[in-house]
Amino acid sequence: MSNKTKRPEWAPEEGGNGFACRVMDGVEGGHDGISSYTGTGSQKPANRYRRVQLSAENYADGVLNGNRAILGRAITLVESNAMAHVDLAQDVLKILLPHTGKSMRVGITGVPGVGKSTFIEALGCYLLERGHRVAVLAVDPSSIISGGSILGDKTRMELLGRDERCFIRPSPAGGTLGGVARKTRETMLVCEAAGFDVILVETVGVGQSEVAVRSMVDFFLLLMLAGAGDELQGIKKGIMELADALVINKADGNNKIFAQTARNEYERALHYLQPATEGWVSHAYTCSAAKKQGIDNIWNVIEKFRAITTKSGVFEKNRRNQNVKWVHEMIGEHLRSLFAKHPEVIKILSDIEEAVADGTMPAVAAVQQLIDVFEGKRYMDGKQTRV
Ligand SMILES: Nc1nc2c(ncn2[C@@H]2O[C@H](COP(=O)(O)OP(=O)(O)OP(=O)(O)O)[C@@H](O)[C@H]2O)c(=O)[nH]1
Numbered sequence: 001m002s003n004k005t006k007r008p009e010w011a012p013e014e015g016g017n018g019f020a021c022r023v024m025d026g027v028e029g030g031h032d033g034i035s036s037y038t039g040t041g042s043q044k045p046a047n048r049y050r051r052v053q054l055s056a057e058n059y060a061d062g063v064l065n066g067n068r069a070i071l072g073r074a075i076t077l078v079e080s081n082a083m084a085h086v087d088l089a090q091d092v093l094k095i096l097l098p099h100t101g102k103s104m105r106v107g108i109t110g111v112p113g114v115g116k117s118t119f120i121e122a123l124g125c126y127l128l129e130r131g132h133r134v135a136v137l138a139v140d141p142s143s144i145i146s147g148g149s150i151l152g153d154k155t156r157m158e159l160l161g162r163d164e165r166c167f168i169r170p171s172p173a174g175g176t177l178g179g180v181a182r183k184t185r186e187t188m189l190v191c192e193a194a195g196f197d198v199i200l201v202e203t204v205g206v207g208q209s210e211v212a213v214r215s216m217v218d219f220f221l222l223l224m225l226a227g228a229g230d231e232l233q234g235i236k237k238g239i240m241e242l243a244d245a246l247v248i249n250k251a252d253g254n255n256k257i258f259a260q261t262a263r264n265e266y267e268r269a270l271h272y273l274q275p276a277t278e279g280w281v282s283h284a285y286t287c288s289a290a291k292k293q294g295i296d297n298i299w300n301v302i303e304k305f306r307a308i309t310t311k312s313g314v315f316e317k318n319r320r321n322q323n324v325k326w327v328h329e330m331i332g333e334h335l336r337s338l339f340a341k342h343p344e345v346i347k348i349l350s351d352i353e354e355a356v357a358d359g360t361m362p363a364v365a366a367v368q369q370l371i372d373v374f375e376g377k378r379y380m381d382g383k384q385t386r387v
């Protein structure tokens with residue numbers, strides 16, 4: 001065994017021979033142990049089985065040439081939180097940026113079970129038939145807590161998942177919603193550079209995630225059910241106001257008539273709401289994702305939206321605003337994390353929280369004291385003493 005073991009690559013250089021850990025030498029070739037070397041020469045290339053480190057240019061070339069393996073690795077790089085990866089990912093994005101922005105970005109939301117995955121499968125297949133290349137991404141707030149993710153159930157996207165012209169990426173897991181949204185946004189750019197011209201972003205219609213997705217897409221679509229009642233669907237007026245289209249799904253069988261009635265009611269409700277996009281009037285529609293009915297009509301609506309807003313300049317204006325807003329969001333996120341990690345803030349935070357909860361300290365004074373401490377000002381007996 002001893003001659004098959006070696007020092008691990010991650011062992012510290014300064015560890016010398018005193019570093020006790022040894023690892024087994026890897027098998028050559030694939031995981032089945034069969035050599036992948038097919039050449040006839042006597043000289044085998046060295047280290048064939050070790051993953052080659054890619055430079056920013058290698059990543060960018062691979063993505064631009066539509067190499068799926070490199071596309072997957074580039075997205076993993078973009079999703080990584082490791083400092084070394086963040087810098088490399090930004091270098092890759094800088095090269096890719098001129099090749100991005102040419103897709104139609106569509107956000108899809110709705111409560112669990114409304115049929116988002118089934119709808120994306122139906123719309124995605126329809127688009128592939130029409131010669132489009134489709135990327136499906138997700139922003140899943142539950143992945144932040146549980147590490148799980150929507151789109152884990154690829155069963156609902158069986159056909160799409162198998163098609164070479166489609167790329168499906170589950171929600172990045174972990175971190176804050178802002179962090180997850182950043183990764184999805186950057187993944188979207190990488191997919192655009194790889195030639196995907198329709199990006200579908202799925203999110204669950206509960207909480208803040210739809211606001212995050214709304215701010216990264218051109219067209220936002222809210223899927224709904226007939227007869228479920230607004231309260232049951234957790235749909236608040238605020239979310240309806242974000243939508244460029246309301247689509248009542250499951251308009252098939254006995255449910256068709258109820259779907260039609262619901263459509264008429266939502267159409268009336270939309271009349272009283274602020275439009276989500278300047279110069280565009282949002283309407284309600286019906287479809288059956290399972291029966292693939294009404295899907296073409298919805299794509300026509302999206303294309304009409306694109307034509308109208310491109311002509312008026314709103315399409316471009318919204319994207320520019322989204323980019324600038326994104327910068328501010330990232331600054332906010334960064335400062336918040338610096339604040340939360342600040343050792344002096346950590347020391348006094350729980351006492352201050354308790355004082356505010358007990359009503360012995362006003363909230364504004366609490367904020368002032370915390371910010372002063374964060375900015376390096378010191379407090380003695382509740383009074384600022386030194387800057
Ligand atoms: N009758 C009918 N059933 C549908 C339709 N679309 C989806 N369903 C069914 O509704 C159920 C939920 O569909 P999904 O596509 O998984 O719903 P989802 O919104 O992605 O759900 P989550 O991923 O849990 O948020 C499944 O059993 C589907 O077969 C439809 O148009 N008609």
Ligand SMILES: [Mg+2]
Binds near residue numbers: 117118150151156
């Ligand atoms: Mg789903």
